[in-house]
Every structure is written in structure tokens, then in C-alpha cells.
Amino acid sequence: MLREQAAFVCDHVFRCARPVLLVSHARGDWQLLCGADHPNDPDDDSWVHLVGLNHLLDRDSTLRAVMDLPIDWMAERVSVGAGWTRSSSPDPVE
Numbered sequence: 001m002l003r004e005q006a007a008f009v010c011d012h013v014f015r016c017a018r019p020v021l022l023v024s025h026a027r028g029d030w031q032l033l034c035g036a037d038h039p040n041d042p043d044d045d046s047w048v049h050l051v052g053l054n055h056l057l058d059r060d061s062t063l064r065a066v067m068d069l070p071i072d073w074m075a076e077r078v079s080v081g082a083g084w085t086r087s088s089s090p091d092p093v094e
């Protein structure tokens with residue numbers, strides 16, 4: 001069982017407008033994003049929401065496949081149900 005853990009999601013994922021297509025574990029923080037464009041301004045975090053990781057896993061069980069992602073790695077997929085492509089990510093996803 002995963003312990004209760006927080007994850008950052010973009011506004012699209014937060015509103016269930018788009019599925020999670022990009023998972024980042026940069027610097028030990030979980031980020032679950034839709035993969036679309038988001039504001040590039042590091043000072044603009046209005047599109048970021050903090051939610052419980054387990055709620056996201058309940059909504060989309062295919063995310064469990066990447067919950068063993070090492071810190072500073074990321075995983076992408078083209079659609080829900082598609083395979084994940086993992087890569088080490090020295091730069092945090094912005």
C-alpha cells in the first residue's frame with residue numbers, strides 16, 4: 001500500500017478535463033500533468049494544484065505502473081492505456 005502522499009497536478013488534471021500523460025518525480029516531488037502547454041513563468045503557479053496521490057490512482061489505475069519511478073525520473077505516454085516511456089529528467093518539469 002502506498003502511504004498518503006501529495007502530488008502536484010495541472011489545472012486540466014485537477015478538473016478532470018484531460019488525463020495524466022506525464023508523470024515526473026523530479027526532486028522527490030510527484031507531478032502528474034496532462035502534457036499540454038502550461039505557463040512557463042516559474043512565478044505563476046496558479047495552474048498547479050496539490051492533491052492526494054491516492055485519489056489520482058483511484059481515478060486512473062494505470063498510473064500505478066509508474067509509481068515505482070525513481071527520484072528525478074519522468075514517464076510519458078501518448079494516451080491512457082498506452083505504454084509509459086521512462087527517462088531520467090535532470091531538469092524539473094516546468
Ligand SMILES: [Zn+2]
Pocket residue numbers: 010011012013018033034035036037038
Ligand atoms: Zn494540463
